[in-house]
Structure formats: structure tokens, C-alpha cells
Amino acid sequence: MKIAIILGTRPEIIKLSSIIRELQNFSKENFYSCKTCEANLKHNQSNTHKDNKNIEYFIIHTNQHYSKNMDEIFFKELNLPTPKYNLNVGSGTHGEQTAKMIDGIEKILISENPDVVIVQGDTNTVLAGALSASKLHIKVAHVEAGLRSYDRNMPEETNRVLTDHISNYLFAPTEIAKHNLLKEGINKNVFVVGNTIVDATIQNIEIAENIYKYNNMSIKTNINEDYFLLTLHRAENTDNKERLTNIVNAIIKATEQYNKKIIFPMHPRTEKKLKEYNLFENLQKNSKIEIIEPVGYLEFLLLEKNAKLILTDSGGVQEEACILGAPCITLRDNTERPETIYIGSNILVNADINKILDGIGVMANKKINGNNPFGDGNSGKAIVKILLEN
Ligand code: UD1
Ligand code: UDP
Structure with missing residues (x-):
């Protein structure tokens, strides 16, 4: 399986880091376990396993964020690989920025022909990545699907609604997010996996x-x-x-x-x-x-x-x-x-x-006693596992 990860801004780099790490681990070993072989997931014992799947992945960085302290610092601190492609899109109006991204992403997707494109969140990079892949009939996996503010004045709301509606795998962080998708008639391949921000934190x-x-x-x-x-x-x-x-x-x-x-x-x-x-x-x-x-x-x-x-x-x-x-x-x-x-x-x-x-x-100073509702910190693992098994 060949996976393209598309990212462009500070929060996407942080929230995709655990998925990238998971893909790194498995592509290094060049295997992934089947549904029946949970032990392999934990211990990476590839050679004991029958139903192996190869994983290949690469990263496309739109460079929507480009200042050192909005971009490079996170790759360094989180020990992430340098993206294979950098589109150097930078800032611009919504139309300019999104159009440049689509133009660059489409060319790469045609030449690389991945099976799945992973996008995370609600930025212009996410919409551009999802739209480019969808038009090429490449499957789209949306991480952090189903979030809704119901406020269309926010560019993020437009990006997340459109992305959810053209995604093939919807990784909802919580039951509330899943319910939002169901209300819009999106009921196939919706997985509640927590939020990868817990992994990163x-x-x-x-x-x-x-x-x-x-x-x-x-x-x-x-x-x-x-x-x-x-x-x-x-x-x-x-x-x-x-x-x-x-x-x-x-x-x-x-x-x-x-x-x-x-x-x-x-x-x-x-x-x-x-x-x-x-x-x-x-x-x-x-x-x-x-x-x-x-x-x-x-x-x-x-x-x-x-x-x-x-x-x-x-x-x-x-x-x-x-x-x-x-x-x-x-x-x-x-x-x-x-x-x-x-x-x-x-x-x-x-x-x-x-x-x-x-x-x-x-x-101020309030004691926060509630349990974190965004999962146990294993969302990245869960997402990669689901992608490989479906
Ligand atoms: C974008 C996302 C927003 C997300 C935020 C994360 C969209 C529509 N917005 O907003 O959802 O919460 O990223 O931080 O995708 N600039 C720099 N250096 C940079 C990046 C930006 O100087 O590395 C400045 C430029 O003046 C630019 C402005 O910030 O015009 C806005 O950047 P832009 O990427 O358009 O949107 P964000 O406000 O960062
Ligand atoms: N963040 C950071 N340094 C800062 C401010 C924020 O590393 O100076 C991180 C923060 O920990 C969080 C992410 O950036 O993980 C949030 O990004 P941002 O607020 O830019 O975007 P949003 O989440 O609103 O899309």
C-alpha cells in the first residue's frame, strides 16, 4: 500500500506526527500485521506473520506555513523526515493559495499514484489535498473528521465540511464528531479513534x-x-x-x-x-x-x-x-x-x-477534574491499522 501524507501548517505537522512515526516504523520493517495477529502490532515480529502488507509512504508539504518557527522547528523537535515534495506555496488569498496547492499536488499524485491520501484538520492545505485526490479517484482519509462549528463565516468550516463529504475514510475523534457526520448522511467508513493531539501531547x-x-x-x-x-x-x-x-x-x-x-x-x-x-x-x-x-x-x-x-x-x-x-x-x-x-x-x-x-x-486556577475526551494517545496506531485492514 502506498500512502501520501499531505500537510502544510503548524497544527498539521504536530497532529500528523504520530501517524508518520507509525508509518516509519512499519515501512522500515516493510510489513504490517493482519487482523488476527495483534501481537505483531505490539512487537513488530514480522517474520512470524503470514498476511504481510507492504507500506510505502511519502510526505507532500505545501509550505502553507514557512517561517522557521511555524514550520522547520516542528520537523526538528518531532524528529520527522524531510518531506519528499515541498510545493513552496506560502501565503496568499484563499483562491491563490488553494489553486497553487491543487496544481502542485495533482501533478505529484498523478506521477506517484498512491492508494490513499491522508489529510488532517481543516486548513486550505486539507481541502486542496482532498480535492486533488478525490478527482483522481484516489482514496481520501480525513483525520479529525466530523468537527463542526456550524459557522460558515470561518474558512475552516467550509474546508472541513467539503473534505468530509469527499473522504473515503473518516477518522472522527469522538462520538460527537461521528454523530455530526451521520446527521449529514455520512455513514460509511466512519471510525472513532480519538484525536492524534493526545498522542503528540x-x-x-x-x-x-x-x-x-x-x-x-x-x-x-x-x-x-x-x-x-x-x-x-x-x-x-x-x-x-x-x-x-x-x-x-x-x-x-x-x-x-x-x-x-x-x-x-x-x-x-x-x-x-x-x-x-x-x-x-x-x-x-x-x-x-x-x-x-x-x-x-x-x-x-x-x-x-x-x-x-x-x-x-x-x-x-x-x-x-x-x-x-x-x-x-x-x-x-x-x-x-x-x-x-x-x-x-x-x-x-x-x-x-x-x-x-x-x-x-x-x-483562573480552576481545578480541571474531567477526563480527557479525546482518547488514550493511540490514535495514530489505530488509524494506520484501520487503513491497512480496509
Ligand atoms: C492557517 C489556517 C488555520 C489554522 C492556522 C494554524 C486556513 C484557511 N487557515 O491560518 O485554520 O488554524 O493556519 O496556525 O488554512 N504567515 C507568516 N509565516 C508563516 C505563515 C503565515 O508570516 O509561516 C503570515 C502571513 O502574513 C500570512 C498570514 O500569516 O498571510 C496568514 O497565513 P495563512 O496560512 O493564510 O493562515 P493562518 O492564519 O496561518
Ligand atoms: N503551538 C506551538 N507554538 C506556539 C503556539 C502553538 O507549538 O507558539 C502549537 C500548539 O501546541 C498546538 C498547535 O500549535 O499543538 C496549534 O496550532 P494553531 O493554534 O496555530 O492552529 P489551530 O489548532 O487553531 O488550527
Whole structure:
């Protein structure tokens, strides 16, 4: 079986890392076990096995993200192989970016002719990968299928709905996600496998803590002080001057009201927009707000785990906060991760100054007791197993 993995952004690199590792292991051994041979899965004893399947895989990187700290750092930290193809697409309008990706991906898929294309999440890279494969009658496997915000103002919602409807394997993280697919008439090859973010978090938090403990990580911040952690990058916040202004004002007020430092690893999109709207300086001159460049995954996990509170509009960060037991408030009107709300680790505060300030009061220092709803950290293994058996 030949598998193409298509990725392009920071969260895709992180969330596909456990699947890539699993494929690496099996393609090294050049075998995979059959349904009846569970032991082989655990111990890689290929030679005792009858129904072997060869696995070959390769990675296509669209380079939707390209800055070192949005791209290269994750390949290094997660010890991932260099992609066989890099399309160097970079930034652009939705049409420009998606069209360039489709053009590049199609050519590669025609020449490589894989059996399956794996995409993860809801970015333009995901839609471009799924669409290119589907038109060539190559099977599409969508990891993190079935998430819905039911808000079509978000480009991500369009990408995930369209991708789900042209996918042949739908890897839903939870029963809620599966149910969303069923409601849209998608009922074939839907597998609830948890979210690969749990694999990545579990595999890397311990590494991060050990490296930190032995002073082998040069980190930009002091994680031993009390602080809140902030990330912000969603188009509905950054590209709307009123919403972004409200969030900035709320953050500034929060530093006074709660007397806490706020660490803000800033996405390049956000920096651009804050400068465009003349909001950057107000944040920068506030001594309690520590603006830093986006950090690597290991440092970010430490920042999340030790934060008294996380404020975010990121999908992955809502999940990680819940996995690491950090209280979270989400600076959005809706979330496609309702599981985090149900277990009490997350609340929605829109981009409303009072709701944000009240939300901080409710959630800061809250003890998160709910069980992580996104699985046990074996999603990558489960996905590869299902692909090989079906
Ligand atoms: C994209 C995804 C979003 C995801 C996010 C993860 C889409 C439509 N959006 O948003 O769903 O949550 O990635 O972070 O696919 N830029 C850089 N360097 C980079 C990348 C971006 O400077 O490496 C700047 C550029 O000014 C660019 C802007 O950020 O124009 C936006 O980048 P883009 O890839 O279009 O979208 P993201 O906001 O990163
Ligand atoms: N992340 C990181 N460094 C940072 C900010 C985030 O490594 O400075 C990681 C974070 O741990 C999570 C992922 O990036 O796994 C989330 O990506 P992002 O918020 O950009 O996208 P989203 O999840 O919203 O699509």
C-alpha cells in the first residue's frame, strides 16, 4: 500500500506526527500485521506473520506555513523526515493559495499514484489535498473528521465540511464528531479513534519536562512565575478590527484586574494585523504583557501545562489545555470542540470585554477534574491499522 501524507501548517505537522512515526516504523520493517495477529502490532515480529502488507509512504508539504518557527522547528523537535515534495506555496488569498496547492499536488499524485491520501484538520492545505485526490479517484482519509462549528463565516468550516463529504475514510475523534457526520448522511467508513493531539501531547510533554529539568532547553520565558498564556490567530478575530480591539482592551484590563503576567507567543498573522490597526504598541508597552515569537512545541507544552489560565482561539490549544488539565477560555462565539466545554475545562467568551474579564475570574486556577475526551494517545496506531485492514 502506498500512502501520501499531505500537510502544510503548524497544527498539521504536530497532529500528523504520530501517524508518520507509525508509518516509519512499519515501512522500515516493510510489513504490517493482519487482523488476527495483534501481537505483531505490539512487537513488530514480522517474520512470524503470514498476511504481510507492504507500506510505502511519502510526505507532500505545501509550505502553507514557512517561517522557521511555524514550520522547520516542528520537523526538528518531532524528529520527522524531510518531506519528499515541498510545493513552496506560502501565503496568499484563499483562491491563490488553494489553486497553487491543487496544481502542485495533482501533478505529484498523478506521477506517484498512491492508494490513499491522508489529510488532517481543516486548513486550505486539507481541502486542496482532498480535492486533488478525490478527482483522481484516489482514496481520501480525513483525520479529525466530523468537527463542526456550524459557522460558515470561518474558512475552516467550509474546508472541513467539503473534505468530509469527499473522504473515503473518516477518522472522527469522538462520538460527537461521528454523530455530526451521520446527521449529514455520512455513514460509511466512519471510525472513532480519538484525536492524534493526545498522542503528540503524551509523547512530548515528558520529553519537554525532562529537557527543561536538566537545563537543556533555552526557553524564552519564566514558567515558574504565575502567568496566563494567550494565543490568537483566527481570521474571525484578527481580520475584524472591532473584535481584535475588544480582545486587546480586555487583555490590558485583565493585567490590571488580576495582576498577572500574560505570555503571548504571537502568530505572524496577528502581529501583521495588530500593527495594521495600530494596536500593537499598546500591548507592547504594557510591562505585564510579554510578547514573544511563536515557540516550538516542547516549549509551548511547558507554557500550557504551567499556565494558571489559557486564553485562546486555537483549536489545538483548546484540546491540549483539556489534556494537560489547564483551565481555558476561548475567545470565540462557538467551538467545534464542545467536548472541552462539557468536561468543564473550557468556556466560550466571544470577543466581548466583560465576558472575557468575567470568564477569567471563573476559570483562573480552576481545578480541571474531567477526563480527557479525546482518547488514550493511540490514535495514530489505530488509524494506520484501520487503513491497512480496509
Ligand atoms: C492557517 C489556517 C488555520 C489554522 C492556522 C494554524 C486556513 C484557511 N487557515 O491560518 O485554520 O488554524 O493556519 O496556525 O488554512 N504567515 C507568516 N509565516 C508563516 C505563515 C503565515 O508570516 O509561516 C503570515 C502571513 O502574513 C500570512 C498570514 O500569516 O498571510 C496568514 O497565513 P495563512 O496560512 O493564510 O493562515 P493562518 O492564519 O496561518
Ligand atoms: N503551538 C506551538 N507554538 C506556539 C503556539 C502553538 O507549538 O507558539 C502549537 C500548539 O501546541 C498546538 C498547535 O500549535 O499543538 C496549534 O496550532 P494553531 O493554534 O496555530 O492552529 P489551530 O489548532 O487553531 O488550527
